[in-house]
Amino acid sequence: MEKAVIFDMDGVLIDSETYYFKRRMQFLQEKGVTSGSTQLTDFVGKTEAGIWETMIPTDEHLRETLRKEYQVFRKQHPIQFEKALRASAYTVLKTLKRQKYKLGLASSSPRSEIEQFLQTCCLEDFFDYVISGEELEKSKPDPTIYLLAQKQLNCEKNFAVEDSTIGIAAAKAANLYTIALKQNFPVDQSQADVVITDLSEIADIVAE
Structure with missing residues (x-):
């Protein structure tokens, strides 16, 4: 068989889940934005789109703006x-x-x-x-x-x-x-x- x-x-x-979570929260904190959730388990297993909808649930324009800026932040703080x-x-x-x-x-x-x-x-x-x-x-x-x-x-x-x-x-x-x-x-x-x-x-x- x-x-x-x-x-x-x-x-x-x-x-990697804890590292990614802390990196996202650090990014939002530096931007002065409050995440829609601060619970690690609310993000585990989701796609990138799902993660951003959880962090910025209501303001689509802000979500897309921050998502683009995060691409630079992610490259500056890569996981090993x-x-x-x-x-x-x-x-x-x-x-x-x-x-x-x-x-x-x-x-x-x-x-x-x-x-x-x-x-x-x-x-x-x-x-x-x-x-x-x-x-x-x-x-x-x-x-x-x-x-x-x-x-x-x-x-x-x-x-x-x-x-x-x-x-x-x-x-x-x-x-x-x-x-x-x-x-x-x-x-x-x-x-x-x-x-x-x-x-x-x-x-x-x-x-x-």
């Missing part, structure tokens, strides 16, 4: 992907690839950020298919991103590795066996099929 494992990026392969990469990520991907599983990456992050991450961490060759949420009309928890990934990978059995509540919902709606990686902040992962504390546990789960 051919099997595929489809990974989310932020919060799964890289420990090598340091954010989960300690066991490379080994797990290598193990799964060696065992002939197909691998996918289905992330809500912008395509440019996904590609930068893969290049910086030398992970491009591991993935058979990569898709960004910004390429779709509907984002997680809509299952489209996982349905497309499944179709492209074309395997009999598919697994998703997620962290956020909406990511888990998207994977389950696409009928994927969903593995949730426990986070260091409160997040509802109760809908996942199994919760793990380290990516190294994935190989045994997929092999069962």
Whole structure:
């Protein structure tokens, strides 16, 4: 039986959610703007468009102005992907690839950020298919991103590795066996099929 494992990026392969959240809040503070939410969990798993709608929920003109200015701020305060990469990520991907599983990456992050991450961490060759949420009309928890990934990978059995509540919902709606990686902040992962504390546990789960 051919099997595929489809990974989310932020919060799964890289420990990035807290860094991104603090960077956004710092930017708004410097601009003298109050965010629509100051709760980290309100942003986890959303596309960039969804994040900005959460931060600036009512003023569309202000939202677009700040979003453009943030592109410069983001480049001035880049995340160091090598340091954010989960300690066991490379080994797990290598193990799964060696065992002939197909691998996918289905992330809500912008395509440019996904590609930068893969290049910086030398992970491009591991993935058979990569898709960004910004390429779709509907984002997680809509299952489209996982349905497309499944179709492209074309395997009999598919697994998703997620962290956020909406990511888990998207994977389950696409009928994927969903593995949730426990986070260091409160997040509802109760809908996942199994919760793990380290990516190294994935190989045994997929092999069962």
